[in-house]
Amino acid sequence: xxxxxxxxxxxxxxxxxxxxxxxxxxxxxxxxxxxxxxxxxxxxxxxxxxxxxxxxxxxxxxxxxxxxxxxxxxxxxxxxxxxxxxxxxxxxxxxxxxxxxxxxxxxxxxxxxx
Amino acid sequence: xxxxxxxxxxxxxxxxxxxxxxxxxxxxxxxxxxxxxxxxxxxxxxxxxxxxxxxxxxxxxxxxxxxxxxxxxxxxxxxxxxxxxxxxxxxxxxxxxxxxxxxxxxxxxxxxxxxxxx
Numbered sequence: 001x002x003x004x005x006x007x008x009x010x011x012x013x014x015x016x017x018x019x020x021x022x023x024x025x026x027x028x029x030x031x032x033x034x035x036x037x038x039x040x041x042x043x044x045x046x047x048x049x050x051x052x053x054x055x056x057x058x059x060x061x062x063x064x065x066x067x068x069x070x071x072x073x074x075x076x077x078x079x080x081x082x083x084x085x086x087x088x089x090x091x092x093x094x095x096x097x098x099x100x101x102x103x104x105x106x107x108x109x110x111x112x113x114x
Numbered sequence: 115x116x117x118x119x120x121x122x123x124x125x126x127x128x129x130x131x132x133x134x135x136x137x138x139x140x141x142x143x144x145x146x147x148x149x150x151x152x153x154x155x156x157x158x159x160x161x162x163x164x165x166x167x168x169x170x171x172x173x174x175x176x177x178x179x180x181x182x183x184x185x186x187x188x189x190x191x192x193x194x195x196x197x198x199x200x201x202x203x204x205x206x207x208x209x210x211x212x213x214x215x216x217x218x219x220x221x222x223x224x225x226x227x228x229x230x231x232x
Contacts, residue, residue: 043206044157044206044223102159107155109155
């Protein structure tokens with residue numbers, strides 16, 4: 001069965017520190033992978049996506065993620081977080097032929113310590 | 115210009131009432147969706163429409179009836195509201211459906227409609 005696991009419900013990091021949010025997936029074929037961010041009271045915004053090619057993908061706001069097939073992971077990283085990065089982060093996996101099959105993880109809430 | 119807009123943003127109503135949420139996208143996308151986000155932030159797809167045709171109905175009670183008058187609009191009508199319907203409902207759109215195009219799989223979300231059933 002297809003699934004996405006974000007093992008960390010809530011993470012707090014200091015402003016300026018590095019960040020890594022974990023995402024593991026279970027999927028029958030090579031998936032499309034996404035990270036979305038949700039600010040309070042807002043909809044989800046795409047941070048980055050992996051479809052094929054280079055396994056290290058760059059996104060908006062200085063985020064990057066690395067697809068590791070052997071570990072079924074797609075962890076999100078940022079070298080130095082800003083207070084404005086405080087939000088809910090969702091990892092998602094999708095089929096190569098159907099946007100409607102996109103499955104979301106349960107989210108990781110990121111808090112920033114001043 | 116807002117790409118995907120939903121109205122209303124907040125909706126408070128009594129059990130048993132009927133309510134609607136409207137969604138419009140100005141991106142020229144062919145596919146639109148309704149997602150439900152529960153109190154634990156879990157996101158689950160409810161419906162998907164492609165060019166006004168229902169593509170996906172993910173085991174949603176038939177009290178929920180989506181309607182797509184054209185490919186830019188997807189409304190959600192809910193009959194006989196129950197306490198468990200309280201959630202944030204997100205409309206989303208994507209470029210296309212099932213073409214294999216990489217752009218087809220990127221969802222653009224609206225800001226959400228928070229429904230509270232008392």
